[in-house]
Amino acid sequence: MNTAVVTVGDELLAGRTTDTNATWLCEQLATRGVTVERVTTVPDRVGDIARVVNEYRAEYDAVIVTGGLGPTHDDVTMDGVAAALGTDLTEHEDADAWLEKQGYSHADLTEGTTELPAGARPLHNEVGVAPGAALEGVYVLPGVPDEMRAMFETIESEFVGTPTHRAVVVADEPESALLDRLERLREEFDVSVGSYPGESVRVEIENVNETTVREAASWLRNRVETTDDGR
Structure with missing residues (x-):
């Protein structure tokens, strides 16, 4: 199995934040015998995210994208992934229901929190709020390291290779x-x-x-x- 890792964030490209997520993910994937072929950082721009994700999903078995999840103006990763997959963002009922079980009513959530690419499987956020998503070999995880690691652990069994x-x-x-x-x-x-x-x-x-x-x-x-x- 081969993969690509895409980290999203203007702060990463400006050097204000160290990209520990990519290093951690590469370590976890290597331990599982999965080959990482690319690690790429892109800005918070829908077009850049869509272009890179679309290119990599055609070349590799899986693409892991981290960062830019949530409802604020610069959280555009889900938009970029949806564009790459040729689909729209829609309110995800399962994500809403899961958050309600965690004590968040729909009224408590900022608009757009549970909007995911149509047809995606929600990846629940055990540490934070914003859900991730999985669809057509693309896995979208949060950028906050604790949230990203906890979410990856729920899907790590889907990444299997030959250990070296x-x-x-x-x-x-x-x-x-x-x-x-x-x-x-x-x-x-x-x-x-x-x-x-x-x-x-x-x-x-x-x-x-x-x-x-x-x-x-x-x-x-x-x-x-x-x-x-x-x-």
């Missing part, structure tokens, strides 16, 4: 000096290899087969100067 195994070898050599051995590593083993320089070079080795990863990591450790972190 990972080993880390920390080499006390310049990255440029490792190039020949990293190339040989890829030739000897069917693994993905990433190298990340800093004070040392972290070499990350990944494959769906745990034995292959373990053997590849052992092979590399025997050929570099290492300060292995044991993971």
